[in-house]
Amino acid sequence: MENIKSIFITGASSGLGLALAQLYAKEGVIIGLAARRFDKLKSIKKELEIKKAKIYIYKLDVGNLSLLKKCADDFIKKIKTIDLVIANSGIGSKFHKPHYSAEEIAEIFQTNTIGVTNTISVFLDFMIKQKKGQLAAIGSVAGFRALPDSGYSASKSAVHLFMSSLRLRYSFYGIKFSTIAPGFIDTPFVKKHTFQMPFLLKPDKAAKLIKKALTRNKKLYIFPWQWKFIVPIVKILPDFLIRIAMKDKLTFPK
Secondary structure (H helix, E strand, O other): OOOOOEEEEEOOOOHHHHHHHHHHOOOOOEEEEEEOOHHHHHHHHHHHHOOOOEEEEEEOOOOOHHHHHHHHHHHHHOOOOOOEEEEOOOOOOOOOOOOOOHHHHHHHHHHHOHHHHHHHHHHHHHHHHHOOEEEEEEOOHHHHOOOOOOOHHHHHHHHHHHHHHHHHHHHHHOEEEEEEEEOOEOOOOHHHOOOOOOOOEOHHHHHHHHHHHHHOOOOEEEEOOHHHHHHHHHHHOOHHHHHHHHOOOOOOOO
């Protein structure tokens, strides 16, 4: 999609969400920014309004559907059409935990998967009515293969399949669906990792690549380019090789 005039981004207070907001912000563009850290959004709003973009901010947990719907309804009332929604909110697994944690996995799915389905649902009906728009969700290269990460790869795999299902069902309304599957991005989340992260990208570089992919209406975009060759190989690796490859990243129960 070109000529973007209205955008809504979740997880916009830092990392990739913030970089996307900074990239899209320019005169004549209306951007809705949602995140849990409202104070951070206030400072981002001031920063982006210098670029003459119109910014609306929302304190939001994407796992809260009723609150998300209120935020979406408020944003829609302020605009004529909505061109792009990026479901970006996400959290990761705590690799250092030695034991299975149902609470941790529930939290991961609530943000990474339910957060995406919530975000898409509150904007989809409006896009169906206007018969245009683009819905994008941030998945991960980890979503193509089961990994011993206590739920993260499974949550992202669900996002990939969910977006593909929506494309099959609703694309004839003129809506575009894009799944973005990045590798490692240098965000506050990955800074907690102690293992080596190959092909690590800065958020601003990642945002530029994503914007280019969305402009081209990519159905699935895996990046950086090295992962396009690695993912097919990882998908067919036997389990014992995955365990060997990740043994230095995990603490196992004694």
